[in-house]
Amino acid sequence: MKSEEIKCENLEPTESSSNHQSSSGSFHMNTSHRQMQKEIHQCSQCGKCFSQKCHLNQHQRIHTGEKPYQCSQCGKSFAERGNLIKHQRIHTGEKPYCCSQCGKCFTERGNLIKHQRIHTGDKPYHCSECEKSFNREDALQEHKHVHTGEKPYYCSVCGKSFTRYTSVQRHQHIHTGEKPYHCSQCEKRFSERRNLIQHLQLHTGEKPYCCSHCGKCFTQKCNLQQHLRIHTGDKPYQCSQCGKSFTQRSHLQQHQRIHTGDQPYQCLECGKRFTQGTDLQVHQRVHTGEKPYHCAQCGSFTAYSSLQQHQHICTAANEDMLQKS
Secondary structure, eight states: OOTTEEOOOOOSOOSSEEEEEOTTSEEEEEETTTTEEEEEEEOTTTOOEESSHHHHHHHHHHHHOOOOEEOTTTOOEESSHHHHHHHHHHHHOOOOEEOTTTOOEESSHHHHHHHHHHHHOOOOEEOTTTOOEESSHHHHHHHHHHHHOOOOEEOTTTOOEESSHHHHHHHHHHHHOOOOEEOTTTOOEESSHHHHHHHHHHHHOOOOEEOTTTOOEESSHHHHHHHHHHHHOOOOEEOTTTOOEESSHHHHHHHHHHHHOOOOEEOTTTOOEESSHHHHHHHHHHHHOOOOEEOSSSOEESSHHHHHHHHHHHHHHHHHHHHHO
16 A cells, blocks of 8 residues: 555444544544544545545545646656656666666666666565565566466467467567577577577687587486487377377477468568478578678588588589599
8 A cells, every 4th residue: 555545434323432524535533542633535437545636636636537648758747757867868868876886777766676686685575375485566466377377478470379478479470581699709690699608608618518328418416307209218208199209399399380281480581481490490591691601622512411412413413523533
């Protein structure tokens, strides 16, 4: 409850106090114990009560839709002056609330408080289902969809649904081809930040996850777990249509498109559709002219498989020339 809002309780006369309501909707409470008068202002629309008339007036704009505070820069209007002041910082660039730990600044105090939890590790929002905790309330609300099965965020292109808004944003990069994350070492680009982080380990050579069976090491724990299935023979992902099993969920999902005919990856240039994202990426090079795979002797190719086929021919031709010479 906000500090200016109060409970409207015990407004009926009692032995120790006498109350009367004025025509303006305000209650005057005469308390015999303290010999003081307290005025309560009640909203005639919803019954909420306030200790000050100005707070009631501010509240009533919810019902009337009145927005008397207008931005002189863009014309946007607000019901409260405080919200106008916050909005104007978009135009001025002012960020008066700064983190004492890292110096990052914010336009609103609430955003600074949320940010500071990164440094303190404070996670005040707890899931009642699994006891997992979060530093933001919106993160908790999105997490709850895991338990309810709700997927409220939909892709406008293919209709696929997601439990989190950030997930649908990442997914849409498949359709747009956008790759906002680029490697400073080799300029390779990625649609997701986590893929860039994984890629950077190629440059550092870091592979902290090693197989106890063969000693092979990996940059990520999940890749090690997938690799271990080679040794164990475990194929936990089974197709409900034909019974075929796979070591990876992504391989099962790709396989199932044989049965469903689903082609979720569409080229924005010509409309051609594909069952796999990698096929769409290779196809898009037809439009862009990009040929990232190079033969040291002959030329460049749009697909790695095309380079491999060419190299067999090229190698055989070179061997023939050496034998003839």
